[in-house]
Amino acid sequence: MSTDQPTGNQGTQGTPPEDPRTLLGAYAVDAVDDVERRQVERLVATDEDAAGELAGLQAAAAHLGQAAALAPPAALREAVLAEAARTPQEAAPDVTDGTTAGSHASTTPSGLHPVTPIMTVTPTRAAEPAPTDLSRRRRSPLMLAAAAAAVAVLAVPGVVAWQQAERAQQAEAQASTLTELLGGAQTVLVRGEVTGGGEAVALLGDRSAALVASDLPDLDADTVYQLWAMRDGVPVDAGLLEVREGQVQATPAEYQPGDGLAVSVEPAGGSAQPTTEPVVVLLPG
Amino acid sequence: MAHAGTTWGTLTSVTSPEAPDSAAAPPPSRTEPTAPSAEDLLLATARGEEQAFAQLYDRLSAGVHGTARAVLRDPDHAAEVTQEVMLEVWRTAARFDPTRASARTWVMTLAHRRAVDRVRAVQSQRERDQRSLDGMHHPPFDVVAEEVEDEMERARVRDCLGSLTDTQRDAVLMAYYGGHTYREVAARLTAPLPTVKSRIRDGLLRLRDCLGVPA
Structure with missing residues (x-):
């Protein structure tokens, strides 16, 4: 009964995007993926009817949450109030924090701005430096070089600055995926120059894959790097890439064995399908 | 093989960028009287x-x-x-x-x-799959709330959930309390994706109307 990911991107793959209005209900209960979330946010930013409907759906959903009310542990109250007392507040109502989808940040309806939509669900996370032992592996010189490049990126200390536990856990999971990939007999390493600057290494395994890139040029605020799983020549959305000091690591959940990986520069918030030519395409064979 | 700066291969053309967002007028004022x-x-x-x-x-x-x-x-x-x-x-x-x-x-x-x-x-996908049927049990409604006010809210929501069809209710609750995407809900219920999207949306609309939530 496992759902895994076989239907993961049917709505955005190969066919024209569906009317995001049909997603309003699913959005209101956080049952959409990142791309769909951004589609809905784009819709409600420009469509007053949709924004009004969403406000009602979110209010109804809030009642479901309220119906589950359960007093938190008593000690939490003092902890929260003490923490608040030493936590500075944001001043401006239209502060963009760099994680929300560009211009949507200030136009999302219902004033639901504290939600930073793509932080914890994007496939890209910084990893802890991976204690990867390469010495026992036999690789061709090319593959070894690519692996070394990947590990060098992994080991950059500045990339470890995540504080929240969940992010640390995701980072851990990603590091372990990378370690597994680097050790996997079936793993194919593909390396390519990135148009515009930098280089990328794809590790394509029999179960998972990773993209590691370095020296990527900064993009302006209106555009983002978006990752695609290349499946039979068709790009399948694999989420936005979070660039930290020109470096990227991603372990896309959308990957299926046989896929390649590609990156393109897309408008802020990402696209359901590529709107520009790829800056790098890394294919397994 | 690496294709630096190549095209999308069999994809013959790329879609046009979407129209840039413009600032939307704020939706009508909504406040809950409660x-x-x-x-x-x-x-x-x-x-x-x-x-x-x-x-x-x-x-x-x-x-x-x-x-x-x-x-x-x-x-x-x-x-x-x-x-x-x-x-x-x-x-x-x-x-x-x-x-x-x-x-x-x-x-x-x-x-x-x-x-x-x-x-x-x-949580891994597998854990959530195993857990997802629990969403059908409507856990928040199995126990009595500690506060009278909360219990009244709970009773009201429970009553209004009765205005949904069974399939709407299952989809809404599995998504909301189970934390599942609608794709996961569709897989669990072996229902088509558009159907599940509609069930969630229509179910929430009914809930909204029954609760008298302004919209």
């Missing part, structure tokens, strides 16, 4: 008034915690998410716009989003 002063507390919180925030905590933390607990099941994670959400409320209170949402909806929407973020971060 919680008139939570808005005042939240607005005062935005001005840095710690007393108001303490009162807001007393008013809303049970809803936040209950939501996190329903989605996450794990008491420690639920408490952490509650703390995270309430601190985010404190930090970002200035973003609250009372013309767009009630304070309760604003906070509860944040709470559910964070709970879902957390459940997706910490």
Whole structure:
């Protein structure tokens, strides 16, 4: 009964995007993926009817949450109030924090701005430096070089600055995926120059894959790097890439064995399908 | 083989960029008549008034915690998410716009989003699959609330859930309390994706209408 990911991107793959209005209900209960979330946010930013409907759906959903009310542990109250007392507040109502989808940040309806939509669900996370032992592996010189490049990126200390536990856990999971990939007999390493600057290494395994890139040029605020799983020549959305000091690591959940990986520069918030030519395409064979 | 700067291969053309967003007019003002002063507390919180925030905590933390607990099941994670959400409320209170949402909806929407973020971060797909049938059991309605006010809300929501069809109710509850995407819900219910999207949307609309939530 496992759902895994076989239907993961049917709505955005190969066919024209569906009317995001049909997603309003699913959005209101956080049952959409990142791309769909951004589609809905784009819709409600420009469509007053949709924004009004969403406000009602979110209010109804809030009642479901309220119906589950359960007093938190008593000690939490003092902890929260003490923490608040030493936590500075944001001043401006239209502060963009760099994680929300560009211009949507200030136009999302219902004033639901504290939600930073793509932080914890994007496939890209910084990893802890991976204690990867390469010495026992036999690789061709090319593959070894690519692996070394990947590990060098992994080991950059500045990339470890995540504080929240969940992010640390995701980072851990990603590091372990990378370690597994680097050790996997079936793993194919593909390396390519990135148009515009930098280089990328794809590790394509029999179960998972990773993209590691370095020296990527900064993009302006209106555009983002978006990752695609290349499946039979068709790009399948694999989420936005979070660039930290020109470096990227991603372990896309959308990957299926046989896929390649590609990156393109897309408008802020990402696209359901590529709107520009790829800056790098890394294919397994 | 690496194809630096090549094309999309068999994809013959790329789609046009979507039209840039323009600032939308704010939706009509909506406030829930049941919680008139939570808005005042939240607005005062935005001005840095710690007393108001303490009162807001007393008013809303049970809803936040209950939501996190329903989605996450794990008491420690639920408490952490509650703390995270309430601190985010404190930090970002200035973003609250009372013309767009009630304070309760604003906070509860944040709470559910964070709970879902957390459940997706910490639980594997398989665990969530195994858990998903639990969503059918409507856990929040199995127990009696501690506060009379909460119990009245619970009874009201439970009654209104009766105005949904069985399939709508299953889809809404599995998505909301189970923290599942509609694709996961569709897989569990072996129903087509568009059908499940409709069930969730139509079910929430019925719930909205029954509860008298302004929209």
